[in-house]
Amino acid sequence: MTSFQYTTTKPGETVEQLLREQWQGGKKTVHQMRMDKSVTDTNGQPIEWKEPLPQGTPLTFSFSDAHSSYKPEAFDSLRIVWEDEHLLAVHKPAGMAVHPEQAPGTGTLMNEVMGYIESQGGSYAEHIHRLDQHTAGILLIAKHPIAKTMLDRMLEQNKIDRFYTAEVEGQLRKPRGTINMPIGKDRYHATRRRVSPSGQAATTHFRVIERRANSTVVEAQLETGRTHQIRVHFAHLGHPVIGDQLYGSETIARGPYKLTATKIAFQHPITLEQIMIETE
Incomplete structure (x- = not known):
């Protein structure tokens, strides 16, 4: 129940x-x-x-009828960063998929989340947004259908602020800025996206937080949430995320590419509190 x-x-x-x-x-x-x-x-x-x-x-x-379809799995390594009876925020490791491609897939973050939810007597958990498989960081999850409906609407209305830290190749000239370029599918590659005049509107705000010898560390804030948005936008500017070979990075990173969802902020839809959730 x-x-x-x-x-x-x-x-x-x-x-x-x-x-x-x-x-x-x-x-x-x-x-x-x-x-x-x-x-x-x-x-x-x-x-x-x-x-x-x-x-x-x-x-x-x-x-009584709210049941998610994810197969519950052991959650010993699940890292919970924030929780109340409506919402759950967890840290997704780089390399782990958010959800199975098809039911009843296993080995994903939502399988572990479902194991945790069932251990607490619940039966429902649905993620509000997605993270690419090799992007680490905060994922927000609804624990009942009313919260899911409200948070979906907030996401559509840009009322959930999502921040990422990315290390990109080269030196960005501007200390801050906005990338406002539509993103669509790449006709020559099944999973890749590209900046395209016929694509969906996509806006990324950024500010430089550190300059290194051959790279720049930026904080990026999403105004929209297109597939691979940050990766596509910076690659289009000639500054792909380090280690992101799908989008032309020439730097071989140790481990996954250098992109992490570090912060999420919003007004709680039920308690109306201002919530700020951060992770390293």
């Missing part, structure tokens, strides 16, 4: 207002919750959806 607790913050608030107006939960999920009478009080009694509730009323929201 997947569930979470919530205490009303406004006098006269109703369950319907919370789910449909304030949180804008998915129509299918909200309808199912109403049919299942899955919003209850502290005694487990169903709450009437249109009943005005006193401020400070504790509620339990349950999702």
